Amino acid sequence: MGLLSGVLLDKGYFRVTLLLGSLLFVFSLFMVSIADRSKYYQLYLAQGLGMGIGGGLLYVPSLAVQGHHWRARRSLAMGIVVSGSSLGGLIFPIMLNKLFNGRTGFEWGVRASAFLVLALLVASNLLMTSRPPARAANAPNAHKNMKAILTDVPYMLFNLSSLLNNWGLFFPFFYLQLFAILHGIDSNIAFYTLAIMNGAAIPGRIVPNYFADRLGPFNLLGPVTLVCAALLFALFGVKDVAGTMMFAILFGFFSGAYLSLCAPCIASLARDPSEIGARFGPAYLISSLGALTGNPIAGALLGLTFPWWKPILFCSISSALALVIIVVTRNLVAARKKTHLV
Incomplete structure (x- = not known):
């Protein structure tokens, strides 16, 4: 849905897209609370399909629209916006865990989260606006030229x-808790590794973007990707509580930095502001x-015997290959713009 919502943003349908995405996402989340958990199709329709389409209509335009409002501090603005997902990743797991395991139970725990999301999306629909940029006279159809963009x-x-890096980047977010437990770490401590990574990602999504406005987002994306690849490889040496907590903090920060820097990198590749949404x-x-596909591949590599070296090697090599391509891309962009501040 990101492809559709990005084009709709450039065509001036930001508010409609945001409203439809909000209604579908909240409705689907409420449907999760009444779905029969023994029937896969109900969970798939509500959470997999409904929330997936709704989230696709929300995320891309909410991020890309910042390109309409910001120039000098675009990277910082996008970083602050993206940090909201890390804040949610810090709050929701802890909140839902307490609700599910308390007197509230699963159904009303999900409904409580749906009411919270509803309130936040109401605020988003009231506060967010698009401001389509005036198109250059010599490029009135730049936003429509998808062939030029895709070539x-x-x-x-x-x-x-990005595809290669995403193969490995989300592996710790899905498997670090299991990794810690199987290495003898208390399950109560292991549970909070996800919250720690998301908490560390909040400054990770803001601080590097502050410097990206001065140094260029591509100039920071390369080193950040290098650190992510090194940290994934460093999982071979993580065996105790201290190592797990340190990894969660560092990987949360640098993975958050990578995800927040991607948006300004995409925006900087646009030849005209009117095509930012189409590129997103x-x-x-x-x-x-x-x-x-990354996490299913990692899960298949783990199998039933949990040979952790297989997914760790797969994820770290994927990030290393992504780094090589980022360096090449950065040099091409620098040559195109005739500046090293890209």
Whole structure:
């Protein structure tokens, strides 16, 4: 849905897209609370399909629309916006765990989260607006020229690097808790590794973007990707509580930095401000394939015997390959713009 919502943003349908996405997402979340958990199709329709489509209509335009309002501090603005997902990732797991295991139970625990999401989306619909940029006279159809966008070599290389990096980037968010428990760490401590990573990602999504406005987002994306790849490889040496907590903090910060820097990188590749939304759509469509397939691949590599070296090696090599492509892309963009501050 990112492809569709990005194009709709450039066509001036931001408010309609945001409203439809909000209604569908909240409705689907309420449907999760009444779905029969023994029937897979009900959970798939409510959480997999409904919330997926609703989230796709919300996320891309909410991020891309910042390009309409910000120029000098675009990276910082996008970083602050993206940090909201980390804040949610810090709050919701703890909140739902307490509700599910308390007197509230699963159904009303999900409904409580749905009411909270409803209130936040109402505020979003009231506060967020688009401001379509005036199009240059010599490029009135830039936002429609998808062929030119999809044949832009630096842009497509960047999308490929995002796909590869997403193969490995989300592995700790799904498997670090299990990894810690199977290495003898108390389950209560292991549970909070997800909240720690999301908490560390909040400054990670803001601080690097502050410097990206001065140094260029691509100049920071490379080093951040290098650290993420090194940390994934460092999982081979994580065996105790101290190592697990340190890994969660560092990986949360740098993975958050990577995810927040991607948005200004995409925006900086636009030849005209009127095509920012059109570039965000395909970019997140392609990169989402990595997020979609990465963890199932890691799970298949783990199998039933949990040979952790297999997914760790797969994820770290994927991030290393992404780094190589990012360096190539950065050099191409620098040559195009005739500046090293890219």
